[in-house]
Amino acid sequence: MNKIKKILVANRGEIAIRIFRACQELGIQCVAIYSEEDKTALFRTKADESYQIGKGLSPLAAYLNMEEIIQLAKNKNVDAIHPGYGFLSENSEFARLCKKNGIIFIGPNPEVMDSLGDKIKSKIVAKSADVPTIPGIEKPIKTEKEAYEFARECGYPVMIKAAAGGGGRGMRIVHKEENLLSEFINAQSEARKAFGNDSMFIEKYLKHPKHIEVQILGDEYGNVVHLHERDCSIQRRHQKVIEYTPAFYISEELREKICNDAIKIAKKVNYSCAGTVEFLVDADDNHYFIEVNPRIQVEHTITEMVTGIDLVQSQILVADGLPLASDEIGIHGQEDIQPRGYAIQCRVTTEDPVNDFAPDNGRIDVYRSGSGFGIRLDGGNGYVGSVITPFYDSLLVKIISFSRTFEDTINKAARSLRESKISGVKTNIGFLLNVLNTEEFRKGQCDTGFISNNPSLFQVKPRNDRELKVLNYIGNIVVNDKTRIARDFNPPTVPDIQSNVKYAGTKQILDTRGPEGLTDWVHEQKQLLLTDTTMRDAHQSLMATRMRTSDMLKIAPAISQNMNKLFSLEMWGGATFDVAYRFLKEDPWERLIELRKRIPNILFQMLLRGNNTVGYKNYPDNVVRAFVKEAAESGIDVFRVFDSLNWIEGMRYAMDQVLESGKVLEGTICYTGDILDEKRDKYSLEYYVKMAKEIEKAGAHILGIKDMSALLKPYAAKKLVNALKNEISIPIQLHTHDTTGNGVATVLQAAEAGVDIADTAINSMSGLTSQPALNSVIAALEGTERATSINVDKAEDISKYWADVRPIYQNFESDLKSGTTEIYKYEIPGGQYSNLKPQVESFGLGSHFKEVKEMYKGVNDMLGDIVKVTPSSKMVGDMAIFMVQNELTPEDIVEKGHDLTYPDSVVSYFKGMMGQPEGGFPEDLQKIVLKGEEPITVRAGELLEPQDFAADRAYLKETYDFEPTQQDLIAYALYPKVFEEYIQYKKEKGDFSHMDSAIFFHGLNEGDTREVQLEEGKILIIKLVEIGKIDETGNRSLTFEVNGSRREIKVCDETSTVVAKDDFVQIADPSNKLEIGASIPGAVVKLLVAEGDKVEENQPLMIVEAMKMETNLVSKVSGVIETIVVKEGDMVESGQLLIKLKED
DSSP states (O other), X not given: OOOOSEEEEOOOHHHHHHHHHHHHHHTOXXXXXXXXXXXXXXXXXXXXXXXEOOTTSOHHHHHTOHHHHHHHHHHTTXXXXXXXXXXXXXXXXXXXXXXXXXXXXXXSOHHHHHHHTSXXXXXXXXXXXXXXXXXXXXXXXXXXXXXXXXXXXXXXXEEEEETTOOTTTTOEEEOSGGGHHHHHHHHHHHHHHXXXXXXXXXXXXXXXXXXXXXXXXXXXXXOEEEEEEEEEEEEETTEEEEEEESOTTSOHHXXXXXXXHHHHHXXXXXXXXXXXXXXXXXXXXXXXXXXXXXXXXXXXXXXXXXHOOOHHHHHHHHHTTOOTTSTTTOOOSGGXXXXXXXXXXXXXXXXXXXXXXXXXXXXXXXXXXXXOXXXXXXXXXXXXXXXXXXXXXXXXXXXXXXXXXXXXXXXXXXXXXXXXXXXXXXXXXXXXXXXXXXXXXXXXXXXXXXTTTOGGGGOOOOOOOHHHHHHHHHXXXXXXXXXXXXXXXXXXXXXXXXXXXXXXXXXXXXXXXXXXXXXXXXXXXXXXXEEEOIIIIIHHHHHTTOOOHHHHHHHHHHHHHXXXXXXXXXXXXXXXXXHIIIIIOSOHHHHHHHHHHHOOSSEEEEEEOGXXXXXXXXXXXXXXXXXXXXXXXXXXXXXXXXXXXXXXXHHHHHHHHHHHHTSEEEEEEEOOSOTTOTTOOTTOHHHHHHHHHHHHHTTOSXXXXXETTSOOOHHHHHHHHHHHHHHOOSOEEEEEOBTTSOHHHHHHHHHHHTOSEEEEBOGGGOSBTSOOBHHHHHHHHXXXXXXXXXXXXXXXXXXXXXXXXXXXXXXXXXXXXXXXXTHHHXXXXXXXXXXXXXXXXXXXXXXXXXHHHHHHHHHHXXXXXXXXXXXXXXXXXXXXXXXXXXXXXXXXXXXXXXXXOOOHHHHHHHHTTTOOOTTOOOHHHHHHHHTTOOOOOSOGGGTSOOOOXXXXXXXXXXXXXXXXOHHHXXXXXXXXXXXXXXXXXXXXXXXXXXXXXXXXXXXXXXTOEEEEEEETTEEEEEEEEEEEEEOTTSEEEEEEEETTEEEEEEEEOTXXXXXXXXXXXXXXXXXXXXXXEOSSSEEEEEEXXXXXXXXXXXXXXXXXXXXXXXXXXXXSSOEEEXXXXXXXXXXXXXXXXXXXXXXX
16 A cells, blocks of 8 residues: 555646646655647646656657656656556556556556457457447458448448547548548548557447446456446537536436446456446437446546546555545445536537637637636646647647536536637637537437537637737737827816706707797797707818717716707718718717717707718618618707708708608708809809798708808808898708808807807817807807807816817827918818818828819819819819829810819719709810710609618628618618628727727827726726837737736737748638648648649548548549649648649
């Protein structure tokens, strides 16, 4: 007794650690061995001593080198060797070698291993013990003829098995005779590598059996007990995936028979140590012995959990000469083993279920396990920084759950799997969850064909590593955005508000009195009503529409309380829709809905471009109808409808849809020209009065004056409003810009003339190309009959918030630092004026900006002085840039314009797709641009085919695997390419809409720690620890701390001049059947063809091995081998080009 003081573990990974722990608990020293490939592996650090073996040998051969292992054991005064499972655990020669050298082999004696470890001999033992076996040959197959004869005799399907194997290695099912030989050769090769023995046998394959195994434990004194059964039916490629105990689906009577038969076999050979007797149970409850595994099993854990017996300790103690009834082991008889509850083991592996379980390798950069009550974790390779190689088994960790009921045991396993976060390598976690969630598993009904017969199990959605996506996003900004502002921004200060206090506003007036009641209320007011454009046109004009929803939501509750006397908030429409999807990667519909939740009391107003809706072209009528309906239902109250050419017919359909929705229709005139200049008579006072009357007649509740270019001078505003007030009965709302610096004066003069509502922007977001200053207008009117009822101090609190936010967006602001009267000359709209210079610079014309502005005016004159607002203003800008870029004059267009190719917007305009301009088109210019194509003279929407929303839904669902909402369908109809890019971006890159804007635009500085919100209630604390130098591949390593855990990512530095050298890997084109790529990463073990060989479709070309599993690569078509890119022994990556064929 107590002979064992030091144990060498002849294994690696998880089982090695399991044995080390058992040794340490028993006070026994332990020694690890490791191969060259395992030099940095975790398991070797868990032992008291560790030594490298197998130098110069292959990764597998190192652990199969019996002589070197024995010699090392002797040199280090080892008393016993524990083989674990796999490798040498079932090799009787190794057991004999141990005994010969005076070393205890922790396992059965060699003679027992000879009789049971070999599947053929074990069947003979079973028959002698009167235990039923599956029909089969009871000797190794020597010739192909023998294999064919037996298969024909018992009938297909048959099972080929490695005589010395286990764990599914060297095992194949053959359904047809033509596949027998190739499968036999593959299984034999796999067995030789896994066990050093390629003896094979064949038996009848049972259909739909359950795989039940019995854990046995014997001592050297003839005592043998069973520790009850396990259900191991959930298998893939004959390798167990999930095991559980007890096997409750089969009857108690049958379970007892199976356990008794296991004991009979064990006693027949005087079995000692731990082992497993395996059976198949067919659909008629017949059970058949199949093999004995004379070693510890991977799934021994679940037996330990329900019996409370430590099997690995028991192995060691038995090998040390103790009987089962000893105090140390404590098993006096079968009655001492009383299982309690249920246990499940899930094997988490580095395999990709979606890609036929192809093994994956790489470096683990995140590893977080899901432990807790009822969970045991047995791992060996799972930790941050672990490098998973293709040389060994793909097992990462075993998750063992246990509880009093099977249902709760499943729930605990599923919870642990969901909590587990592993990235850097693919895993089968999603697949395991799919299995646990099936009704068959919960009822214990699964047989060995369950996985192959249920393809839905493979519908595994990739786990969304949002943390990694956030780090990649931040890292890319830090490394590659050279415009980012590397300084701290002041945290925006949100004013204090009263909680649980609701303030009524104009929204409640509309809801209770309807649109007509609202206009009556407006008429009753002496005060000047104000609209705040900060959340739409102000930031569209100042900062290229880049304002993010998150910045609006933070201040929204304070606006609801402090600014409840506003008429409306213009917060949607115009360019915001496009930019939200295209650049901000967020949903504008969500912006509308979330703002409405936080601001329930103020009217929401949007800009609607007639049949262009929020786009830049005409859309089918059913799109316009759907858009207006959805916008109204989602929170828009006031629709400011306009046409970019002031063509009533171009906006009539959209106006009708607003009226049908029951919301407020603001029919709008776009102001251009100068009514104070009598020489410019095209857009005269009479013109605007006439149009206003037509808009009122069309049913508008409010008349809007849209002065998009800030051309409406203060006294012109007074003159225009006076005239309109005398001619129409509906309220008037004025929208202007402050580009000239005259904005506030214009508003005040309009107020003097009786304008009802004026658009303004909070002071810190006003001026320049934005709207006149709201706070300043409030202050200017105090003490007059038109004084607003808005508290200027509260407005200032809101202004301070936006003042803190605005610097974050300074990269998007124009160079305009003060008002400019050149607007009166060029008539460029405010938003376009801000964006025109960057647009010009993008064409390489930055030094020609003045020429472009001059040409803008020239183009307008060429066109006959048109109304310029999106999209007509964009067309004028496109034409101006086009002419400057090509050094053209208006005369050149007339003289040689027939040979030019014009911008799409220009062609669309002259074709009539934007509508009909006042006074018509210049006919000569129209003919030049259209080159004989006939223009249209009616509203474009009348000629367009209706949008097929049903087809769009089917396309989006199939392409992007999600159920599109009506809002999604409308967005796709308006901007198909932009919307698809948005969906793809969110799927691939992530959703960063909750991220703070300073981080979103500028990332983090080295040493900074910031909170990053993923969604409501989920926040990451991220610190950028270090930015590394550019490495030899052109990447920079960025080290972060995320919630206190370190994580490193690599980001390609786009400025790097590093050029890859000899390590370039060519990837096979998956769409080209003449290119054969690696389906898994691994080693090329055998080439089956040579260059010049003719091959047939589905002919095997080479064998690639990964994690001890061999995969045949076959030809996709018939042809001739043109090039073999690799040679035997080469390591290949997944997808790497291996062979090129050519057509015969």
